[in-house]
Amino acid sequence: MSESNVIGFLRDLAQRPDLVDRLKDKSKDEVIAAAAAAGQPFTAQEFNALIWELEARLAGERGEEFNERFPLWSLLWGRYYLEFLVFDLVPSLDETGLLVGLEHKQ
Amino acid sequence: MAEAEFVRFLEAARSDPGLLARYSPMDLPRVLFHARNDGFGFTEADAERVIGRLEADVVIHKDKEPFDGSSALWRHMWGMRYLDYLVDHVVARYSREELA
Numbered sequence: 001m002s003e004s005n006v007i008g009f010l011r012d013l014a015q016r017p018d019l020v021d022r023l024k025d026k027s028k029d030e031v032i033a034a035a036a037a038a039g040q041p042f043t044a045q046e047f048n049a050l051i052w053e054l055e056a057r058l059a060g061e062r063g064e065e066f067n068e069r070f071p072l073w074s075l076l077w078g079r080y081y082l083e084f085l086v087f088d089l090v091p092s093l094d095e096t097g098l099l100v101g102l103e104h105k106q
Numbered sequence: 107m108a109e110a111e112f113v114r115f116l117e118a119a120r121s122d123p124g125l126l127a128r129y130s131p132m133d134l135p136r137v138l139f140h141a142r143n144d145g146f147g148f149t150e151a152d153a154e155r156v157i158g159r160l161e162a163d164v165v166i167h168k169d170k171e172p173f174d175g176s177s178a179l180w181r182h183m184w185g186m187r188y189l190d191y192l193v194d195h196v197v198a199r200y201s202r203e204e205l206a
């Protein structure tokens with residue numbers, strides 16, 4: 001369930017650039033607290049395992065190695081990490097269909 | 107040895123807050139272009155190899171942790187731009203001698 005909260009929270013942020021701006025310079029714990037306050041609780045451990053796995057699957061889907069040369073990392077430059085998650089990683093996972101079945105059905 | 111040029115760039119960013127502030131908001135093509143103007147001759151591949159090596163060494167040898175999603179280093183990526191993270195939490199873990 002919390003896996004879907006991670007993605008749901010990042011998706012909600014994509015619709016709220018003002019909130020991304022408010023949270024982008026906050027620590028991981030503060031962002032996780034903001035997610036809980038927004039009704040999408042998840043733990044740091046759940047986030048870590050899910051995002052690592054999805055990044056690895058994204059590399060596989062693209063036919064690339066999941067290592068230091070993975071082109072995804074080049075998108076980190078100039079970004080706050082939260083901006084990268086919201087505006088680069090989640091859209092990439094959507095483009096490759098890797099989030100199908102992971103989220104709550106409305 | 108353009109990898110050494112990227113290390114020199116990281117050390118310049120560590121020692122010169124003005125340089126770090128100028129480069130921190132830039133995406134990678136801009137970093138590469140402006141760094142060359144500033145006399146640093148490195149490519150994206152050089153940066154990838156150096157960052158990969160430095161991060162792996164912090165996690166595996168300095169923090170003595172498994173290299174996966176749970177590595178403590180990654181939590182420092184939050185709340186700052188990528189170059190600030192690299193300078194403050196990766197490069198800062200090394201002495202000048204280790205980086206040479």
